[in-house]
Amino acid sequence: GQELDAETLRERALAALLNARERTALLTDSVDDHELTAQHSPLMSPLVWDLAHIGNQEELWLLRAVGGREALRPEIDGLYDAFEHSRASRPSLPLLAPAEARTYAADVRGRALDILGGAPLHGEGRPLERAGFAFGMVAQHEQQHDETMLITHQLRSGPAVLSAPEPPGPAGAVTLPAEVLVPGGPFTMGTSTEPWALDNERPAHRREVAAFHIDTAPVTCGAYQRFIEDGGYTEERWWAPAGWAMVREHSLTAPLFWRRDAGQWLRRRFGVTEPVQADEPVLHVSWYEADAYARWAGRRLPTEPEWEKAARHDPASGRSLRYPWGDEDPTPERANLGQRHLRPAAAGAYAAGRSPAGAGQLIGDVWEWTSSDFLPYPGFVAFPYREYSEVFFGPGHKVLRGGSFAVDAVACRGTFRNWDLPVRRQIFSGFRTARDA
Ligand code: AVJ
Ligand code: FE
Numbered sequence: 001g002q003e004l005d006a007e008t009l010r011e012r013a014l015a016a017l018l019n020a021r022e023r024t025a026l027l028t029d030s031v032d033d034h035e036l037t038a039q040h041s042p043l044m045s046p047l048v049w050d051l052a053h054i055g056n057q058e059e060l061w062l063l064r065a066v067g068g069r070e071a072l073r074p075e076i077d078g079l080y081d082a083f084e085h086s087r088a089s090r091p092s093l094p095l096l097a098p099a100e101a102r103t104y105a106a107d108v109r110g111r112a113l114d115i116l117g118g119a120p121l122h123g124e125g126r127p128l129e130r131a132g133f134a135f136g137m138v139a140q141h142e143q144q145h146d147e148t149m150l151i152t153h154q155l156r157s158g159p160a161v162l163s164a165p166e167p168p169g170p171a172g173a174v175t176l177p178a179e180v181l182v183p184g185g186p187f188t189m190g191t192s193t194e195p196w197a198l199d200n201e202r203p204a205h206r207r208e209v210a211a212f213h214i215d216t217a218p219v220t221c222g223a224y225q226r227f228i229e230d231g232g233y234t235e236e237r238w239w240a241p242a243g244w245a246m247v248r249e250h251s252l253t254a255p256l257f258w259r260r261d262a263g264q265w266l267r268r269r270f271g272v273t274e275p276v277q278a279d280e281p282v283l284h285v286s287w288y289e290a291d292a293y294a295r296w297a298g299r300r301l302p303t304e305p306e307w308e309k310a311a312r313h314d315p316a317s318g319r320s321l322r323y324p325w326g327d328e329d330p331t332p333e334r335a336n337l338g339q340r341h342l343r344p345a346a347a348g349a350y351a352a353g354r355s356p357a358g359a360g361q362l363i364g365d366v367w368e369w370t371s372s373d374f375l376p377y378p379g380f381v382a383f384p385y386r387e388y389s390e391v392f393f394g395p396g397h398k399v400l401r402g403g404s405f406a407v408d409a410v411a412c413r414g415t416f417r418n419w420d421l422p423v424r425r426q427i428f429s430g431f432r433t434a435r436d437a
Contacts, residue, residue, distance in 0.1 A: 004195070006121045009132040013116055016139035016410045021109065023339060023408065024054060024142060027149040030161040033098045040156040042088040043426055047152055048101050049080070049090045050145045055105030056080035058112055058138050065384070066134050067115040072107065083387060112138070128384055136196030136410070137384075143408040150339060150406045151426055153270060154257070160271030167341035167405070170348030176216045180358040181437060182306070184211035187313040188320040189305055190377050191415045200389035201415040203379045204320075207305045211437035214302055214310045216359050217347035218366050218430045219293065222278030224285075225265060227293050228254055238296045243288025246423055256284035256425040270342055279346040281366045281430045287398045287422035290369040290431035302434035304372035304399045304417075311355050311362040311402070312414040323414050324355035324362045330409040335364035338408045344430070345405075359432075366430030367400040367418055374399050374419035392419055404428035 004012075028036060028051050036048040045053075056077065063069040071077070078084050079093050096104060112135075119125075121132045128134045153162060185208070191197045192204040233253050236244050246252065254260070257268050258276060265276040285293075294300050302310070312320040321327055325334050334353040336345045344365035354360045362368075374389075374397040382390040397419040403412030406428050420427055 004131065009121045009195075010116060010119075013121075013132040013135035013139070014113070016136060017109070017112070017116075017142075019408065019410070020139050020142035020146065023146045024051065024105075024149075026162075027146060027153065028098075028102075030153075031156075035156065035158075036098045037091070037095070039088075039091040040152050041426065044148070044152040044155060045087045045090045046095070047149055048098050049093075049095055050149050050152075051098075052076070052096045052101040052104055053080040053082070054142045054145050055101070055108045057141050058105075059108045061128075061134050061138050061384070062112040062115055063108060066119060066129055067111070069111065069115075073104065076104075131195035133196060134384075137198065140196065140198070140411040143411045146339070146408070147404070147406040147411075147428070151428070155426060156271075158271060162270050162342060164340065164342040167336050167343060167345035168349055169346050171351055176348050176360070177358070179213040179215050179435075180310075181213050182209070182211065182310050182313070182357050183315070184209065184437070187305075187309045189308050189415075194322065194413065194415060196410070197413070197415055198388065198417075199381065199383040200374075200376065200417050202381070203377065205378055207309070209303075209305050209309050212302070212306055212434050213437055214306065214357070214359055214434045215432035217361055218281035218344070218368060218432045219290075220278060220347050221265075221276045221280050221282050223297075224255070224282040224293060225276070225278070227296050230296065232292060232296055238292040240288055240291055242422070243286075243292055246286070246288055252289075255282060255289070258284075277346070279348075281344045281347060281361070283344060283366055283428060283430050284425050285369075285429060285431065286425040287369045287420075287429075289425070290429075291371070291422075294431070294433045297433055299433040299435045301369055301371040301431060304370040304401065306434055307362075307368065307370050307401045308414065310357050310359050314356045316356065321356075321414060323353075324359070325353050330363060330412070335403075335409075336361075336405045337364040337403060337412055339406055341405055343405060362402045363412060363414070364403055365405055366402075367404045367428055368402045369429060369431040370399045370401055372399045373397065374417070396421065398422050400427075400429060 037046050186206045188204050189207045190201050190204045259266050266273050267276050311324050314321050373395045400418040
């Protein structure tokens with residue numbers, strides 16, 4: 001990666017922090033105080049918890065760790081430590097009220113910007129400050145919670161409070177091949193040069209990947225409806241045992257938020273009910289549903305290395321790119337990111353975002369389940385805290401890749417790794433399938 005000078009890094013860090021706060025304000029100013037403190041689902045925190053947690057993490061990393069400042073409100077740290085209280089229990093905590101939470105987050109931000117103004121940000125600084133890492137990490141953290149808060153918005157009942165323009169459709173009548181071939185051979189997975197990459201994306205290392213085919217686009221609602229109509233949710237043979245147990249226990253028949261009405265599939269999306277659109281990537285499916293669909297289709301989920309090779313490997317240079325389209329940052333022409341649209345674009349959109357292998361929509365639109373457990377790369381070092389990644393490594397969590405329409409570009413790149421439990425479906429999750437060549 002090229003070395004950026006301190007002033008460029010300072011500008012980027014400032015822009016990333018301001019973008020995140022603008023999004024946070026939209027998500028927390030669009031509902032009243034009652035809705036900010038309510039629990040919309042036991043799976044989620046009240047929005048006012050996310051707001052003060054965003055401020056508290058910024059205080060911990062930027063004010064205390066980088067700036068060496070005293071705690072502003074040491075008594076609240078425990079309330080906003082995600083490991084001390086479950087999401088379900090958070091509404092009963094003595095949380096900061098909405099006005100207090102806003103004031104606290106704004107106060108922290110004012111001080112953080114003072115510290116940013118004087119931080120060295122050069123290559124020789126402490127690891128936390130090198131290339132503005134702590135500022136980038138805090139901006140990513142806020143954007144991750146902005147995605148979490150959008151999930152809470154999706155789970156709330158009542159009329160719509162958010163709106164956004166429709167995403168672009170596929171240009172022209174281009175018919176994509178259903179899948180592309182990725183030839184076998186080694187590629188570079190992960191990164192040692194991306195300045196704001198998080199600990200679990202590091203270090204760069206070689207991986208051998210056998211030849212495979214992968215879908216050119218995420219699996220659509222239309223394709224998923226064929227699985228449903230073919231008895232997908234009633235035939236045990238398609239399901240992993242724990243997935244079948246989940247289907248039986250919760251009487252699952254379709255993705256979350258879908259409902260059948262007079263022979264038509266409808267979905268509820270941010271307070272509006274609309275028909276399910278056949279060409280849109282399927283959303284709100286668990287890993288178990290993705291796995292079952294793939295088996296029904298005679299295919300399988302891609303492994304995490306396969307996904308990353310399909311997204312980043314450039315056979316012309318033998319190098320791994322930062323993004324499928326190259327090394328340049330995401331633009332609205334390349335990927336559906338940042339809550340610019342409140343839904344994924346139709347399969348086949350974003351021709352300018354395709355990878356060298358010819359696969360599209362790998363970045364943005366929907367998070368894509370992979371078959372892989374969330375595990376450390378060889379040479380992994382927890383940084384700057386074990387609770388970001390390390391405590392989640394193991395067979396309990398499955399990796400998702402590529403980001404959704406709900407995550408900002410600062411927290412999404414070819415190497416970015418997300419993870420969740422295989423039963424989760426309130427997240428903005430979809431998938432694509434693969435097969436051995
Ligand atoms: C990486 C999305 C799984 O939301 O649990 C936010 C991100 N970590 N605060 C999560 C995160 C700490 C994390 N995920
Ligand atoms: Fe957090």
